[in-house]
Amino acid sequence: xxxxxxxxxxxxxxxxxxxxxxxxxxxxxxxxxxxxxxxxxxxxxxxxxxxxxxxxxxxxxxxxxxxxxxxxxxxxxxxxxxxxxxxxxxxxxxxxxxxxxxxxxxxxxxxxxxxxxxxxxxxxxxxxxxxxxxxxxxxxxxxxxxxxxxxxxxxxxxxxxxxxxxxxxxxxxxxxxxxxxxxxxxxxxxxxxxxxxxxxxxxxxxxxxxxxxxxxxxxxxxxxxxxxxxxxxxxxxxxxxxxxxxxxxxxxxxxxxxxxxxxxx
Amino acid sequence: xxxxxxxxxxxxxxxxxxxxxxxxxxxxxxxxxxxxxxxxxxxxxxxxxxxxxxxxxxxxxxxxxxxxxxxxxxxxxxxxxxxxx
Numbered sequence: 001x002x003x004x005x006x007x008x009x010x011x012x013x014x015x016x017x018x019x020x021x022x023x024x025x026x027x028x029x030x031x032x033x034x035x036x037x038x039x040x041x042x043x044x045x046x047x048x049x050x051x052x053x054x055x056x057x058x059x060x061x062x063x064x065x066x067x068x069x070x071x072x073x074x075x076x077x078x079x080x081x082x083x084x085x086x087x088x089x090x091x092x093x094x095x096x097x098x099x100x101x102x103x104x105x106x107x108x109x110x111x112x113x114x115x116x117x118x119x120x121x122x123x124x125x126x127x128x129x130x131x132x133x134x135x136x137x138x139x140x141x142x143x144x145x146x147x148x149x150x151x152x153x154x155x156x157x158x159x160x161x162x163x164x165x166x167x168x169x170x171x172x173x174x175x176x177x178x179x180x181x182x183x184x185x186x187x188x189x190x191x192x193x194x195x196x197x198x199x200x201x202x203x204x205x206x207x208x209x210x211x212x213x214x215x216x217x218x219x220x221x222x223x224x225x226x227x228x229x230x231x232x233x234x235x236x237x238x239x240x241x242x243x244x245x246x247x248x249x250x251x252x253x254x255x256x257x258x259x260x261x262x263x264x265x
Numbered sequence: 266x267x268x269x270x271x272x273x274x275x276x277x278x279x280x281x282x283x284x285x286x287x288x289x290x291x292x293x294x295x296x297x298x299x300x301x302x303x304x305x306x307x308x309x310x311x312x313x314x315x316x317x318x319x320x321x322x323x324x325x326x327x328x329x330x331x332x333x334x335x336x337x338x339x340x341x342x343x344x345x346x347x348x349x350x
Contacts, residue, residue, distance in 0.1 A: 071296060087340070126314070147285055147288065147289055150289055151289065151292055151293065151296065154293050154296060158297065160298075165315065182280075183280025183281065183282050183283070184280065184281045185281075185282055186281065186282045186285055186286060190282060190285075190286045193286070193287045193290075194286060194290055194293060261268075261271050261272065262268065262271070
């Protein structure tokens with residue numbers, strides 16, 4: 001499978017890398033694929049929280065690099081989804097504790113045992129980012145429809161090109177259809193005109209997301225989550241299924257326009 | 266957004282997302298070329314100064330812009346029109 005080792009990155013922090021990683025990995029595991037998610041954000045570990053696994057961590061990726069345990073021994077089995085494993089980041093070390101060649105070696109050792117290997121990249125474009133991207137054969141750039149995020153995503157795309165990696169695929173996260181309809185937020189077409197990348201999915205703003213994360217339960221587990229549905233569709237598209245991507249635009253009614261004029265939601 | 270802003274919007278101020286798109290397109294042009302945002306203006310000024318001594322050049326028609334380039338990060342193209350007659 002060409003899309004086996006997938007790095008999720010963004011440049012800017014806080015756009016939803018870990019959320020996308022945890023959810024898409026969970027969705028693929030729910031379909032029966034064997035999946036491991038590697039948290040490459042050394043020193044700022046977060047992926048364990050999104051999956052609700054923070055209390056089950058014994059070893060982390062730095063223990064693996066230091067040779068304390070083999071990679072498989074450090075894997076945390078997900079408590080809800082069969083076939084899903086987490087390789088946690090270290091919380092105490094810094095980014096230099098894992099070098100690109102270390103991560104390449106870990107990925108090689110896990111490659112034959114898994115159908116998908118996700119790498120959750122740290123924010124930024126420094127060595128941690130380069131380490132996370134190096135072993136990947138597919139790169140997903142997560143961006144919010146917002147100026148700073150898009151500018152940073154474009155930088156990441158340029159750096160991936162310089163590293164001779166395949167062109168990243170784009171996930172637009174936290175698109176708010178109401179703000180788009182009002183003309184306040186960039187819409188999907190605007191983002192694509194600016195970034196010109198292949199679009200892998202659009203995840204709408206979901207007011208329940210904060211509670212999913214607070215509970216450590218990925219949104220894809222919930223049938224009624226609007227973000228969860230699109231995150232499941234991203235997993236399907238990675239499997240090669242062609243599922244149309246909703247553009248989340250609707251035209252305003254006269255009443256909407258009136259409300260907009262007088263400032264109520 | 267206050268009521269006045271909304272009324273202004275209703276009377277044709279471009280929507281925020283259009284402003285954002287235009288700004289981004291310009292910023293990314295410079296980012297991709299690895300140039301600071303005032304680079305083109307600075308180069309243009311220097312070129313115009315250098316061209317002043319040539320009477321056959323129409324300095325008012327000098328055109329300068331950034332384009333993409335295959336071999337380098339970016340390319341600054343300068344058009345220098347020769348004066349008619």
